[in-house]
Amino acid sequence: MEKDLIKRVRKTVPLVHNITNYVTVNDVANILLACGGSPIMADDAGEAAEITSICGGLNINIGTLNSRTIESMLLAGKKAKELEHITVLDPVGAGASKLRTETAMRLLEEVGFSVIRGNVSELKTLWGKEGKTKGVDADIADSVTEENLDEMVQFAKKLSKKTGAVIAMTGAIDVVAHENKAYAIRNGNPLMSKITGTGCMLSGVVAAYCVANPENLLDATAAAVAAMGLSGEIALERLKKTELGGTSSYRTYIIDAMSNMTDEILEEGMKIEAR
Amino acid sequence: MEKDLIKRVRKTVPLVHNITNYVTVNDVANILLACGGSPIMADDAGEAAEITSICGGLNINIGTLNSRTIESMLLAGKKAKELEHITVLDPVGAGASKLRTETAMRLLEEVGFSVIRGNVSELKTLWGKEGKTKGVDADIADSVTEENLDEMVQFAKKLSKKTGAVIAMTGAIDVVAHENKAYAIRNGNPLMSKITGTGCMLSGVVAAYCVANPENLLDATAAAVAAMGLSGEIALERLKKTELGGTSSYRTYIIDAMSNMTDEILEEGMKIEAR
Amino acid sequence: MEKDLIKRVRKTVPLVHNITNYVTVNDVANILLACGGSPIMADDAGEAAEITSICGGLNINIGTLNSRTIESMLLAGKKAKELEHITVLDPVGAGASKLRTETAMRLLEEVGFSVIRGNVSELKTLWGKEGKTKGVDADIADSVTEENLDEMVQFAKKLSKKTGAVIAMTGAIDVVAHENKAYAIRNGNPLMSKITGTGCMLSGVVAAYCVANPENLLDATAAAVAAMGLSGEIALERLKKTELGGTSSYRTYIIDAMSNMTDEILEEGMKIEAR
Numbered sequence: 001m002e003k004d005l006i007k008r009v010r011k012t013v014p015l016v017h018n019i020t021n022y023v024t025v026n027d028v029a030n031i032l033l034a035c036g037g038s039p040i041m042a043d044d045a046g047e048a049a050e051i052t053s054i055c056g057g058l059n060i061n062i063g064t065l066n067s068r069t070i071e072s073m074l075l076a077g078k079k080a081k082e083l084e085h086i087t088v089l090d091p092v093g094a095g096a097s098k099l100r101t102e103t104a105m106r107l108l109e110e111v112g113f114s115v116i117r118g119n120v121s122e123l124k125t126l127w128g129k130e131g132k133t134k135g136v137d138a139d140i141a142d143s144v145t146e147e148n149l150d151e152m153v154q155f156a157k158k159l160s161k162k163t164g165a166v167i168a169m170t171g172a173i174d175v176v177a178h179e180n181k182a183y184a185i186r187n188g189n190p191l192m193s194k195i196t197g198t199g200c201m202l203s204g205v206v207a208a209y210c211v212a213n214p215e216n217l218l219d220a221t222a223a224a225v226a227a228m229g230l231s232g233e234i235a236l237e238r239l240k241k242t243e244l245g246g247t248s249s250y251r252t253y254i255i256d257a258m259s260n261m262t263d264e265i266l267e268e269g270m271k272i273e274a275r
Numbered sequence: 276m277e278k279d280l281i282k283r284v285r286k287t288v289p290l291v292h293n294i295t296n297y298v299t300v301n302d303v304a305n306i307l308l309a310c311g312g313s314p315i316m317a318d319d320a321g322e323a324a325e326i327t328s329i330c331g332g333l334n335i336n337i338g339t340l341n342s343r344t345i346e347s348m349l350l351a352g353k354k355a356k357e358l359e360h361i362t363v364l365d366p367v368g369a370g371a372s373k374l375r376t377e378t379a380m381r382l383l384e385e386v387g388f389s390v391i392r393g394n395v396s397e398l399k400t401l402w403g404k405e406g407k408t409k410g411v412d413a414d415i416a417d418s419v420t421e422e423n424l425d426e427m428v429q430f431a432k433k434l435s436k437k438t439g440a441v442i443a444m445t446g447a448i449d450v451v452a453h454e455n456k457a458y459a460i461r462n463g464n465p466l467m468s469k470i471t472g473t474g475c476m477l478s479g480v481v482a483a484y485c486v487a488n489p490e491n492l493l494d495a496t497a498a499a500v501a502a503m504g505l506s507g508e509i510a511l512e513r514l515k516k517t518e519l520g521g522t523s524s525y526r527t528y529i530i531d532a533m534s535n536m537t538d539e540i541l542e543e544g545m546k547i548e549a550r
Numbered sequence: 551m552e553k554d555l556i557k558r559v560r561k562t563v564p565l566v567h568n569i570t571n572y573v574t575v576n577d578v579a580n581i582l583l584a585c586g587g588s589p590i591m592a593d594d595a596g597e598a599a600e601i602t603s604i605c606g607g608l609n610i611n612i613g614t615l616n617s618r619t620i621e622s623m624l625l626a627g628k629k630a631k632e633l634e635h636i637t638v639l640d641p642v643g644a645g646a647s648k649l650r651t652e653t654a655m656r657l658l659e660e661v662g663f664s665v666i667r668g669n670v671s672e673l674k675t676l677w678g679k680e681g682k683t684k685g686v687d688a689d690i691a692d693s694v695t696e697e698n699l700d701e702m703v704q705f706a707k708k709l710s711k712k713t714g715a716v717i718a719m720t721g722a723i724d725v726v727a728h729e730n731k732a733y734a735i736r737n738g739n740p741l742m743s744k745i746t747g748t749g750c751m752l753s754g755v756v757a758a759y760c761v762a763n764p765e766n767l768l769d770a771t772a773a774a775v776a777a778m779g780l781s782g783e784i785a786l787e788r789l790k791k792t793e794l795g796g797t798s799s800y801r802t803y804i805i806d807a808m809s810n811m812t813d814e815i816l817e818e819g820m821k822i823e824a825r
Contacts, residue, residue: 021316022297022316023300023301023304023314024304026301027301063316064316064318065319066318066319066321066343067319093315093317096325097321097322097325098325099319099321099325194308194309194534195308196304196308196314197301197304244513244528244531245531246309246530246531246532246533246534246535247305247308247309247530247531248309248527248528248529248531248534249528251305252527
């Protein structure tokens, strides 16, 4: 893994344009600031491309999409591509409705992305297989386990080759792949699924890390995935010491941990393995 | 009160589709996860009915509604009815504007609901009486007190008979009624009105509890109302021990308490009386 | 500085209509409640003017604007003016896109405001100078420093005379000006820029303070600005004692501090100077 990835984020404060859902938009903005970036949100066709052009990266998240914002996603996405900006796709709920599946496919085709981050169900949908999307969460039959890890790594590599993107497949074990190289990451814990937005937040962090480290998108993405999982671990240790603590404190602690994250903390805590 | 209501929620993880306002949408998602459910938000007409069909319940909240989302509410509502799903209406601000009043009335007529949760002003508006809605909060003249409790119970029963829904009328004292049966619930405290979204969050919890306990919607709704109030009480005790604590810590503590709620805690703490 | 400004807010509970961005809308609602006001959000043209008419003030924030909400801003703004309500403009990102700049200018012209709160870049854009807006944050070259303070005070006074509004220019040092009178305020700290929404929240507080103190908008605005900065200072002291604390705890602590703010705390802690 490359060195000083996080230092470069904190030093350059990458500006990331987010077209994202209104459920977790505040969390995405706050974790972007926490990880060292700077967020801007703009989802109207009247300004989407212009806002993208002043940023270094674009993070498109299709949760709570609508016809107005789909147009903005396409306009901003094409402008970002033209300017060779970092582009991240978070295909929230692809497979759960035709509108989301078709929009994700259209974005893949008409824009193309530097990184795609999703759960197994969503990524299977992008591949064209039937994903078993249960709402916005991956179906249990669709999770990454020690038993199917090899198969999942192969699938992520194939999807990367097909789309040209770094693939970040997140779940109990995370897989990050670019063409023939891949990492399995074992940070994080199940309580993270009991707060909304950990996936959306991670996609924002991926965008910031990649903008600051454009020479090595695979490592930048893997570092973001590990940093998010490690933040979840640090937060859980803190939560255990909090009398009467619960999931909302946990959410606060995760963002806190990300705001304190350094290359040194990450290097010591990350559980990453080349596959 | 029926037993094991909460156990059934945590065991079945009911998926609830929410078409709700953008002010408190994140809180609604997080409390749904905290109480044992699973949230999905989708408010575009292009996917609203389809998303509803993969869920067990639908929670419609008319705060910050607009013409685009009203259409989605109607489409999702009709699909949910057709599939005999649990449907919850939160008529936020009914009486504060013609648009909200008319939309609430239209939803009542064209959809029909399993449960309606609102403050006295909003429910009076649904009845056709002039409610004294002061913005999104009930007017003081419209609160439930020991003095007018009998009258309020009667009103809730009448509104239940008229609409066919379980009525959850929340305020200083909460009244939950279905036809000729009713409960008065005395959990909660006034500080809960100093954070936004306690009502919206409760409606989400009501939906999850009812989806998991479809045989007894009156008890499921009453349990949700009591669990929310009790979470407010537990949070207040914790807040008193927090140096420099204020309303934002209080919000966190309420969701924390809901995430730790069990049938045992509820049974011990709830102050409920059949009327 | 006038006395008892905050007491009047807590006593009268001013109802403020907010048409604001979906990134920080929840924070704005919560800080309005924390500071003693009452928030209502409504952004559809079908109810915007009607909702405004039941309120005492209107807070327009142009972050994440779109064609639908721009229309609502104009309708509500004109109604508020007609009723001589307090009107606050927060020109988030003016200068960052044509749509935002033009909308801000149009609102200035067609509505007019009691108070305008923004960073230097945004306010320069309103003046017609090229602001150096870097996304939604002021460019470093555009910050208020001890060196350029005199010049900035003069600029704020000129902008006040041109627009008729009290100007609240926020940054490292805050300047609040009305025609020939001005204050420089040195509360707050740089960590406040590491959470999203401190500016948006302040605009909400300004609206509440002004509605409750209509006789002296300059002092009411200055008190709101100082109260926000002081909340940031109190929160930072608390954060330093929080093991593993970070930016998300800091956000919580700021709103907590505002919920505990009194005239006495403000008078003791504010660092204000007439210029």
